[in-house]
Amino acid sequence: MRDQFGRSIEYLRISVTDRCNFRCVYCMPEQGLAWLPKQQILSYEEIADVVRQLAPLGLRRLRITGGEPTVRPELPELIRMLRVIPGIEDIALSTNGVKLPQMAATLREAGLDRVNMSADSLRTERIAAIARRNLAFDPIVAARAASDVGLDPIKLNVVMIRGENDDEVEDFAALTREHAWHVRFIELMPVGDLADTEFARVVPSDEVLARIEARFGALEPSDGPAKGNGPARYRRIPGARGTIGVITPLTHTYCDSCNRVRLTADGRLRTCLYGDHEVNLRDALRAGEPLRPLFERALAEKPREHELLKLRVGGLKALSEVGG
Numbered sequence: 001m002r003d004q005f006g007r008s009i010e011y012l013r014i015s016v017t018d019r020c021n022f023r024c025v026y027c028m029p030e031q032g033l034a035w036l037p038k039q040q041i042l043s044y045e046e047i048a049d050v051v052r053q054l055a056p057l058g059l060r061r062l063r064i065t066g067g068e069p070t071v072r073p074e075l076p077e078l079i080r081m082l083r084v085i086p087g088i089e090d091i092a093l094s095t096n097g098v099k100l101p102q103m104a105a106t107l108r109e110a111g112l113d114r115v116n117m118s119a120d121s122l123r124t125e126r127i128a129a130i131a132r133r134n135l136a137f138d139p140i141v142a143a144r145a146a147s148d149v150g151l152d153p154i155k156l157n158v159v160m161i162r163g164e165n166d167d168e169v170e171d172f173a174a175l176t177r178e179h180a181w182h183v184r185f186i187e188l189m190p191v192g193d194l195a196d197t198e199f200a201r202v203v204p205s206d207e208v209l210a211r212i213e214a215r216f217g218a219l220e221p222s223d224g225p226a227k228g229n230g231p232a233r234y235r236r237i238p239g240a241r242g243t244i245g246v247i248t249p250l251t252h253t254y255c256d257s258c259n260r261v262r263l264t265a266d267g268r269l270r271t272c273l274y275g276d277h278e279v280n281l282r283d284a285l286r287a288g289e290p291l292r293p294l295f296e297r298a299l300a301e302k303p304r305e306h307e308l309l310k311l312r313v314g315g316l317k318a319l320s321e322v323g324g
């Protein structure tokens with residue numbers, strides 16, 4: 001499966017819901033976002049059908065995302081259905097971690113391989129401020145719950161926001177000395193109406209790395225976790241168990257190695273996070289038509305790169321719409 005620029009596409013990010021138990025300041029508006037009606041959302045059987053049709057074309061790795069995927073009822077059932085599809089080698093979950101302490105074991109038993117957990121702060125009150133929900137949530141407890149049941153690797157995603165959590169860079173980096181976790185600092189990506197203010201709050205990843213080196217000494221190069229699909233570049237504090245990654249959509253783009261497409265909760269296949277390149281798979285699926293021609297058309301139109309640096313965010317209102 002190659003796109004018009006010869007990039008091999010083997011990774012599908014599946015958003016299973018647009019809903020969330022958080023309202024992160026950079027991801028969703030606090031209010032006024034209308035939820036998709038239930039009949040527009042793909043059923044688990046329909047999602048599995050999409051994967052069954054794409055696996056023979058070369059799809060190998062899946063990520064379940066959202067919104068917050070763990071708020072959709074019976075999520076382990078979907079994992080069970082995807083796990084048995086021939087060709088699928090890796091199933092990962094992106095979550096804010098709130099439900100991991102109660103769900104990690106069931107998800108693992110269902111066949112989940114690994115998790116990426118959002119963790120924008122290590123301070124409870126600050127998490128509540130960024131998430132705009134006070135759930136008294138401890139990300140360390142959640143990450144431990146995931147690693148205790150054998151989910152591996154554990155990646156923690158930290159969206160850096162100037163003036164909000166950038167004073168915790170060193171605390172997050174220090175976590176990798178004690179735990180075999182992979183802490184990834186993500187540059188804030190502008191979306192929707194927030195775009196203008198967000199550009200001003202981006203913390204360039206080079207600045208993050210310089211601060212870590214000022215505290216812990218020169219970082220060593222690292223290949224990062226064994227199962228990596230994506231754009232992060234990794235380093236390690238000498239002697240640390242885990243690694244430090246940076247994801248740099250703004251300061252160093254990585255579109256030339258993009259290996260992914262996205263399925264929205266309502267069944268649109270998006271070939272770029274930004275821009276409006278998408279095809280509607282749901283209607284074809286419900287009409288009993290094969291998806292392959294649509295998929296091939298989508299790949300033929302996948303753009304070379306996003307246009308964020310030209311301040312173009314496309315029609316994207318919130319990353320929760322497309323799963324990040």
Ligand code: SAM
Nearest residue numbers: 026027067068094095096118157188189319324
């Ligand atoms: N709810 C899950 C979570 O928080 O991990 C999965 C969905 S969330 C949309 C996926 C990822 O997108 C998270 O790591 C989140 O931090 C990231 N994200 C959301 N909005 C973002 C933004 N404006 N800039 C950078 N990353 C963002």
Ligand code: SF4
Nearest residue numbers: 020022024027067096
């Ligand atoms: Fe919800 Fe994840 Fe978006 Fe936060 S980043 S609002 S947890 S979907």
